[in-house]
Amino acid sequence: MRSAFGQDFAVPVGYLNTASIGIPPALAAEAVERDIRDWAGGRSTAPGYDRWVGEARAAFASLVGVATSDVAEGASASQLVGLVAASLPPGTRVLTAAGDFTSVTFPFAAQRDRGVTTEEVELDDLVAAAEDHDLVAVSAVQSADGRIADLAGLRAVAERGTPVLLDVTQAAGWLPLRLDWADWVVCAGYKWLLSPRGSAWMALSERARSRTVPHAANWYAGEDPWRTVYGLPLRLAADARAYDISPVWLAQVGAAHSLPWLAGLDLAEVSRHVLGLAARFRAELGLGEGASPIVSVPAPGPIPEVMDLLAGAGVRCAQRAGALRFSFHLYNTDEDVRRAVHALRASGSRSAAEAGPVSAAP
Structure with a gap:
């Protein structure tokens, strides 16, 4: 130990x-173990997990420098990026970094039959090439070799009007971040955030929410999830929770113990x-x-x-x-x-x- x-x-x-x-950390592993025992003993309740979802969401918001109301929870990076990719109109030109992790690039490439094009350039050329594209999607830190994207340059790109999606899965938890300027910030929790697999988050700016369809709309994405279990009409949360999925409970328990501690460091x-x-x-x-x-x-x-x-x-x-x-x-x-x-x-x-x-x- x-x-x-x-x-x-x-x-x-x-x-x-x-x-x-x-x-x-041991406190997170022990929390998940306790929850498994509660589950096995019939002591768990579905509403009881809302606390853990909320605490993990707030801590993630702190780690990336955004408001808690701007954060949606999910299960994986590609699932969240997929919401963005599926929302793009035909003809959208997406720019990515050559050799980036495919959870960032594949969701966009999969939209090719709808007329969405995806182009790769070298990481160092990304900012210069951005003005010829409609969206930039890149990992803040490259999975293969650890190279870091030009975040200052990408911020300037976003401020000039080109939306930017950042995957911070290899950055959040060790790199100080303030990314309230990015349109979408996606992160899986099972690496540097020391959380169980099945925990992930996406921060969406106001501009991003106007462009992102909640394709996975479900009961948990309602303003009051326990009142949106049955029947129409559609009544989703007014903030980023409209993009929530029904949470992976055990993963959220672990995340709710690891992330607040990390956010306090x-x-x-x-x-x-x-x-x-x-x-x-x-x-x-x-x-x-x-x-x-x-x-x-x-x-x-x-x-x-x-x-x-x-x-x-x-x-x-x-x-x-x-x-x-x-x-x-x-x-x-x-x-x-x-x-x-x-x-x-x-x-x-x-x-x-x-x-x-x-x-x-x-």
Whole structure:
């Protein structure tokens, strides 16, 4: 058990895979366990979960710098992005970053039969190309290698009138954010927000709400959900709750314990911690500087073999875009850096030894 920023985590040494799955603080894991016991014992009530949905919603709003009334809850990033994509009129030109996570890009590409076009450009060219498009959709931090989008430039794009959708799944929880200027801000909770899978949120500006159809309209999206269970007419909430889905209860319980704690931290301090660890890791491996806790490392041998060797050494990372992806969160320490560096060097030596001597060309 480790302690970090005032909470305990059952995270093992060498766990550097938060960009895939975040490890919850003990208080969140225990809350979900209690709720499972209540469910199994017939003590749960449907209205009892409204508290957790509300607390998680408010904490997410705080984390991204928007009003609570601007936030809808969902189950995944792609489900929420899909609401936006399905609302676009025919002929809309969408701009995305080449190689971005497909939960951001696929929902738009799937609208091609309706005349919606989706174009990819390099991340660094996104702002310059925006004026020739009707909407920009991009991850604030790239999943594959941790590169950070030009948020200041995208804010200028939005202020000039081109709507911007940001996926902050790889940013919220370690990067201080104030995104009340963006039209849509989408985030899944199971990575850096240390919540169960099945929790996600989307903040919508007033302009975005005028352009987004609540395609998943349901009883829980009503102004008073317990009075919109049966019958017409349509009577949805006046704020962003009109885009809510019926919540994933257990996921919301966990989120309602992780997110308020995260929202109460000094995220500038969290950012310094995780970026410091990533910087030391890069320096030990002779990699260039970076501004993200996600580090992409060329594999010192065939990736499946290297992954097996790292796992055997107690190091957990991911394989992404032909490289090894390591990610450092607030519960990681220098001990994780040392173990990962040692394991990588050992795997490189073993791969070289197994390859045998390289003979000179005839």
